[in-house]
Amino acid sequence: MTTANDAGIRKALVIGDGSWGTALALRLASNSIETTLWSAFPEQAKRIGDARENVKFLPGIRFPDNLHTSADPFGASEGVDLVVSVVPTQYVAQVAARFEDALRGDLPIVTASKGLEIDTFRTPSQILRRVLGERTICVLTGPSHAEEVARDLPASVVAGCEDEDFARLVQTAFNGETFRVYTTPDGYGAELAGALKNVIAIAAGICDGLGLGDNAKSALLTRGIVEIARFGRARGADVRTFFGLAGLGDLVTTCMSQHSRNRAVGEAIGRGKTLQQVLDEMSMVAEGVWTTKALFGPEANEDLVSMPIAEQVHAVLFEGKDPREAVLDLMRREPTGEMDGLFEGLDA
Numbered sequence: 001m002t003t004a005n006d007a008g009i010r011k012a013l014v015i016g017d018g019s020w021g022t023a024l025a026l027r028l029a030s031n032s033i034e035t036t037l038w039s040a041f042p043e044q045a046k047r048i049g050d051a052r053e054n055v056k057f058l059p060g061i062r063f064p065d066n067l068h069t070s071a072d073p074f075g076a077s078e079g080v081d082l083v084v085s086v087v088p089t090q091y092v093a094q095v096a097a098r099f100e101d102a103l104r105g106d107l108p109i110v111t112a113s114k115g116l117e118i119d120t121f122r123t124p125s126q127i128l129r130r131v132l133g134e135r136t137i138c139v140l141t142g143p144s145h146a147e148e149v150a151r152d153l154p155a156s157v158v159a160g161c162e163d164e165d166f167a168r169l170v171q172t173a174f175n176g177e178t179f180r181v182y183t184t185p186d187g188y189g190a191e192l193a194g195a196l197k198n199v200i201a202i203a204a205g206i207c208d209g210l211g212l213g214d215n216a217k218s219a220l221l222t223r224g225i226v227e228i229a230r231f232g233r234a235r236g237a238d239v240r241t242f243f244g245l246a247g248l249g250d251l252v253t254t255c256m257s258q259h260s261r262n263r264a265v266g267e268a269i270g271r272g273k274t275l276q277q278v279l280d281e282m283s284m285v286a287e288g289v290w291t292t293k294a295l296f297g298p299e300a301n302e303d304l305v306s307m308p309i310a311e312q313v314h315a316v317l318f319e320g321k322d323p324r325e326a327v328l329d330l331m332r333r334e335p336t337g338e339m340d341g342l343f344e345g346l347d348a
């Protein structure tokens, strides 16, 4: 099997020192790639570097010698063969702007953020292209909680990029015995799926918080995937992507996992907390909150297909609707066909 070094990847930069950036940096380092984990905050870069562990976002995992830390965009970018952006979506533009001079040229980028920019409805790839200029971008996404990946528990993800050579390079860079990477040409669909599943995960958490049982949660997941796939199709994504690792796979893990921040936000709200109370208690990011907002912002509304679950999540999070009322409103909707419009006109 071709190794990352054989494929010419010897030095990597991971932009974003959260739990997922750290887990991906550890993954690259374990494939014998000299890796730098870049932090937006110098004191945090120093703290991680001194402790040889990301005490704040991924405690308990010791850094190997080939994993370095930095808060300097220029030093961190020097001579790198691979760049990975893992910044919470609302900060991608401002962080990318700090790399504008350091990442000149057309070096391709991997993005592993899962969200949508609130005011613009842009995906992380679109934000990166806008700030750093037109270039090849590969989306790395799928069911992959950092806490498990960092402990080398088995996981599978997809590397989505129209440029299939780059997708294969990214596959080689990250692939390993406990991290199996597939490729897909539908990077856009994979990126949309990764963002939208977080909205459904908040709804699943609400279900847990209200104690609605397993039938309700299964129904929610199944209707959730139909809803986000329909939206993706309307936006030009390949509907099949939503039934693969980036969609169904990640939806299941996020809706079921004790690690999921999005599910946890929903659960706390289902138990009676307000969104503000929940966010005030969190140091980590729950992207689904902002993705829900983006879905109902001016840039998305234009072609918003029927998204009943997302609509109710929006009403609960941002309009103070009682979650029990939201569940009743979902159940009282006019009965419809199960897959109406989803696969119409597609080849068998």
Ligand SMILES: NC(=O)C1=CN([C@@H]2O[C@H](COP(=O)(O)OP(=O)(O)OC[C@H]3O[C@@H](n4cnc5c(N)ncnc54)[C@H](O)[C@@H]3O)[C@@H](O)[C@H]2O)C=CC1
Residues within 6 Å of the ligand: 016, 017, 018, 019, 020, 021, 022, 040, 041, 057, 086, 087, 088, 089, 091, 095, 112, 113, 114, 115, 144, 145, 146, 147, 283, 284, 285, 286, 287
């Ligand atoms: N944690 C996970 O298991 C996974 C996370 N992701 C995605 O990765 C992206 C990053 O999330 P996590 O690594 O989980 O982050 P996290 O929730 O573990 O940590 C928060 C991150 O936000 C950064 N941050 C806070 N304020 C900032 C600012 N003003 N400017 C720039 N950065 C700031 C922090 O430095 C830190 O890197 C998100 O889009 C998330 O959806 C994707 C797959 C798995």
Ligand SMILES: O=C(CO)COP(=O)(O)O
Residues within 6 Å of the ligand: 114, 142, 143, 144, 145, 146, 198, 201, 250, 253, 254, 259, 260, 261, 262, 263, 285, 286, 287
């Ligand atoms: O995307 C994830 C796992 O694949 C992480 O989900 P949360 O952000 O909800 O923790």
